[in-house]
Amino acid sequence: MAASMSNNKSLSGFARIGEGVFVIIFCVEILILGNNCAFAQAANSSKLEFYVTNPWIYLISSFIGGVEVEVIPLQGWNSNGDLVRAEINRNGKFLQNLDHEARVIALDEQDMIDSGLAKNNNHANVRILYSKFPIEINNISDPSIIPFVAQRVLVVLSEWDAANYPYYQRRLAEFQARLSSSILAGQVLKGVTICAMSSTSGILLQAAGCKIERPEPEILEQWRRGKFSGLREYLDEKKSRDVIIIVDDDIPRNLKKYLLARSDIFYWERPQLDKTDYPSFLHEQYISLWQRITKKPFPRTQRSKK
Numbered sequence: 001m002a003a004s005m006s007n008n009k010s011l012s013g014f015a016r017i018g019e020g021v022f023v024i025i026f027c028v029e030i031l032i033l034g035n036n037c038a039f040a041q042a043a044n045s046s047k048l049e050f051y052v053t054n055p056w057i058y059l060i061s062s063f064i065g066g067v068e069v070e071v072i073p074l075q076g077w078n079s080n081g082d083l084v085r086a087e088i089n090r091n092g093k094f095l096q097n098l099d100h101e102a103r104v105i106a107l108d109e110q111d112m113i114d115s116g117l118a119k120n121n122n123h124a125n126v127r128i129l130y131s132k133f134p135i136e137i138n139n140i141s142d143p144s145i146i147p148f149v150a151q152r153v154l155v156v157l158s159e160w161d162a163a164n165y166p167y168y169q170r171r172l173a174e175f176q177a178r179l180s181s182s183i184l185a186g187q188v189l190k191g192v193t194i195c196a197m198s199s200t201s202g203i204l205l206q207a208a209g210c211k212i213e214r215p216e217p218e219i220l221e222q223w224r225r226g227k228f229s230g231l232r233e234y235l236d237e238k239k240s241r242d243v244i245i246i247v248d249d250d251i252p253r254n255l256k257k258y259l260l261a262r263s264d265i266f267y268w269e270r271p272q273l274d275k276t277d278y279p280s281f282l283h284e285q286y287i288s289l290w291q292r293i294t295k296k297p298f299p300r301t302q303r304s305k306k
Contacts, residue, residue: 050103081249178279201268
């Protein structure tokens, strides 16, 4: 009985000691959290701020820059998927009054012209990634191309902010790893026959292992010009063979409207800036297409966090 009482006292003592340790640890965690919050606030106040000429460069640079950057696009996509001047850039006077020292990343010379920057190219910190980008600008999304563009973005960010080079390098590695993971997830579509009405979505689906069919270039060009002769018969033939027809925003609006009026068309969307990162967007598009084809839940995969 005495031993039992002694044990109870010992346990009570350990409990009091444990409570004291917990209080100390809790206080230390509060102090650390407070210091981290203060550090985060200080970091936010000293973010590297720069402009980019188009949304593809925005998607790449904002991912690589992460919490260390503030990226402002001069162009974006509207609700129809058209490339338009960003709200801050609607008035031509914005670029005229842009600070001489403002940092800007452009894809190439034509990209600068399209953004309106070339007319006022007297800025000291404009960085052009390519003298002439060798393919169509929307094909930056090609998984075999986008990592090389991202590498050039890394070089620019490291020039402007050398102290954070290790962070940017890790973010680039994460971007490449998550992009590869998204393409791997898309392999569930391997062997599916797709009719791509544009090269942009066609490239991404080909990377996932899909079999790609496309209209003859001459016929497709007629349809792009609004001459839809034979289009309905072409689409019906694809449907009869269970070929999935893919439409994206890189076709003229009148042709896109005609195609999207059909229920058997899959719409490959544009990524929404500030709402998703590009690897996650690509993953979600593959999921949506898989569900459209199979009417089944997408197989679970381990997705890394941003």
